[in-house]
Amino acid sequence: MFIRAYLRASTVDQDANRARKALEDFVSSHGQQIAKSYIENESGASLQRPKLFELLDDAKPGDVLLVEQVDRLSRLTESDWQQLRATIKAKEVRVVALDLPTSHQFMQTTTAAADAFTSRMLAAINDMLLDMLAAVARKDYEDRRRRQSEGISKAKEKGAYKGRGIDKDKHSRIMALVGKGTGIRETARLLEVSTSTVLRAIEKAKANA
Known part of the structure; x- marks a missing residue:
């Protein structure tokens, strides 16, 4: 099993490596190890993420794309999320997220024939929950942006807004x-x-x- 870990943070000032230990511990608990990590500082609301698409370019059918949370993979709009999902499906990559228990089944190396029906059902449920968590992540992103915009507007009205400092x-x-x-x-x-x-x-x- 080839496990590709994707670690993302929104800005260069945030530590994209923060979740590395949690991912390593999770993989170790399943008797596996991370084969390669892809780290980048880009917004999850954008499809312009070179490291994510480098991962997908490198991936082979059956590989695992491992993330800490679904929002590390996507805070995308519905159309952009569907575009990314189509790419993932075309590559036959299995998404495993620590906050999505139904995806943990993909960490198993084999599935008994007698469990084929259960496996298919869990896969269908997992796809539905993955879409749902991606939608929740997008809503959280939009809510935070709205609150930030409202806060800036109020600060401007009071003459207290100075904008983001420049390094x-x-x-x-x-x-x-x-x-x-x-x-x-x-x-x-x-x-x-x-x-x-x-x-x-x-x-x-x-x-x-």
């Missing part, structure tokens, strides 16, 4: 690489930041030019 040192290192002709993705990889952070630095530099 000037990080931006200067980004622009130094970009100035040498380094591409956006390569800059992000070299500095271990998200591509969105690189784009924000470029936009900020243009605005100040």
Whole structure:
């Protein structure tokens, strides 16, 4: 069984490796080990996640895509989630999430023929719950964005909103690489930041030019 762990955090300031031990302990409890880990700092609300699609490109039929929670895999809109789900199904990859008990059956190496019906039923239930948790994750994302927007609006009304602080040192290192002709993705990889952070630095530099 080839288990590919996917660890994601929304920003470079968050630790995408935070869940590594929980995943390792879970896999060990099933007598398995993680074969390869894919780590990135990108929003779960975006399909622009190079490491996730690198995982799917590498995956072979029957491989396990392991995540701590379904929201690490998706905070996507319905259409984007269905697009990702179609890719996962086409690759015949089995999603296992620690917060989705029905998916834990995929950690078993063999299934007795007598349990074939039960296995199919559990797989169908698992697919339904996976879709449901993905929808819940998206709603949570939208609710947090709405509350954040409302908080910013109130702060602006009071004249107290200053916006997000800028890491000037990080931006200067980004622009130094970009100035040498380094591409956006390569800059992000070299500095271990998200591509969105690189784009924000470029936009900020243009605005100040």
